[in-house]
Amino acid sequence: MIKEYIEQAENILLEEFSVLPFRSNIIYYDNLQTFLHKNGLNTKGESAYTPKDLTAHLPKGNLEDILPLVYHEYHGHGTFCEFSMYGQKLVANERIYDRLDYEQKIKFVPKAQEYFEAVKPYFEGFAIWMEEFLLTKSGKKDLWKLRKEKSKAMPLDFQHSYFEAYSMLKNYEKRKGTDALWRKVGFFGGKK
Numbered sequence: 001m002i003k004e005y006i007e008q009a010e011n012i013l014l015e016e017f018s019v020l021p022f023r024s025n026i027i028y029y030d031n032l033q034t035f036l037h038k039n040g041l042n043t044k045g046e047s048a049y050t051p052k053d054l055t056a057h058l059p060k061g062n063l064e065d066i067l068p069l070v071y072h073e074y075h076g077h078g079t080f081c082e083f084s085m086y087g088q089k090l091v092a093n094e095r096i097y098d099r100l101d102y103e104q105k106i107k108f109v110p111k112a113q114e115y116f117e118a119v120k121p122y123f124e125g126f127a128i129w130m131e132e133f134l135l136t137k138s139g140k141k142d143l144w145k146l147r148k149e150k151s152k153a154m155p156l157d158f159q160h161s162y163f164e165a166y167s168m169l170k171n172y173e174k175r176k177g178t179d180a181l182w183r184k185v186g187f188f189g190g191k192k
Helices: 002-017 032-038 063-083 085-099 102-137 141-152 162-176 178-184
Strands: 025-029 048-050 055-059
Touching (some): 002 063, 025 032, 025 063, 032 055, 048 063, 055 063, 063 085, 063 102, 102 162
């Protein structure tokens, strides 16, 4: 059943924005926490997206539990990393890091981390925006209401929540429109 919702989301993205994540992958795990721990990722997270290999890492589960995560990780982060200039730089930075020797990594990490912190509100805010957009368009607005409340309790950094990053973008969209929002987060075209 999840496959039908993924196909529906891809049709929506193509129709509305002429984009869809085509290089990104999804891997489902029986025990996602083991993967997160092994890779030094937030073990309190429900899912993850790794820009260097364009992969959404998701738990196995029922539709209601994983559909918002698919829309967030695969469609949100995947689209951002594949098409946004900010996301493409995140991908490039992670791939550069993997090729550096120890000395080079020590010099590279502060600049790469500074860049990530600067674009993190766009990276996460856009993924939540996409989650809301696709849940609403696919008739699952009830799931969005639950996710919205969850995002308010998820810390983005020491001062802000994921919901605040989303709200910043949503308010911008209300003032300027969806096309302007997509340009703000680094997409060149926006809506077709």
